Amino acid sequence: MTEKLAIVKIGGNVIENKTELSKFLLLFSKIDGAKILVHGGGKKATEILKKMGIVPKMVGGRRITDAESLEVVVMVYAGLTNKNIVAELQANKCNAIGLSGVDGNTIQAHKRFVKDIDYGFAGDVDGINSETISSLLNSGLVPVFCALTHDGKGQLLNTNADTIASELAIGMSENYETTLYYCFERKGVLMDINDDESVVKHIDSESYKKLLDEKIIADGMLPKMENCFHALNKNVDKVCIGDISMLDGKSELFTTITL
Structure with a gap:
């Protein structure tokens, strides 16, 4: 039987709310x-x-991400934010290890090609080193990845965290039954953006097209959903979107996405 792996991406609004972040990290530490x-x-x-x-x-x-911004991004992502999260997980008896895609050559990327806009030192993921990550998991460690990658030539790259989570889920699906969780401040994909209880509990390829046509899924949710279906089409088992309560094993008010 294939071992299960949960990959959880935490959104910025939760990270910036110390109370919510502490609640989330406690729930995350209890995931079996x-x-x-x-x-x-x-x-x-x-x-x-x-x-x-x-x-x-x-x-x-x-x-x-220009050169000046990249220096700050590296300090904040890999330093301040990552180490605070790892420290709190350790306090919750969760043996976490803070990483970027540079460490152990775990996430390889390239500088985004310039089309209409030059995004500077932004990275698009080429692949992940599943062997190294699996060895960490097998030793009982819990990897905590910040949103940084590298190009293999010494250049750090700022990379979208949703994309990193999706690519990790895809790469690890070769050896694990992977579930990808996008955890943010909303309870899920909403039928009505002004009604937090109007959660669409299940979305598949067919219903997704309908929600797009009706413009229920739009704006900032679009790239997140694109990452979801990209992962599902690359052998990820399922994707869930919701607030931190979806991790407690009791709540049913979140969105599950399947093919």
């Missing part, structure tokens, strides 16, 4: 079996950039 946590830290990076007198550059909600 193999697990991986993925996080970003963009809001804190933006806050520190502004304190330094640097105006963050954004286009369509995506960060333009």
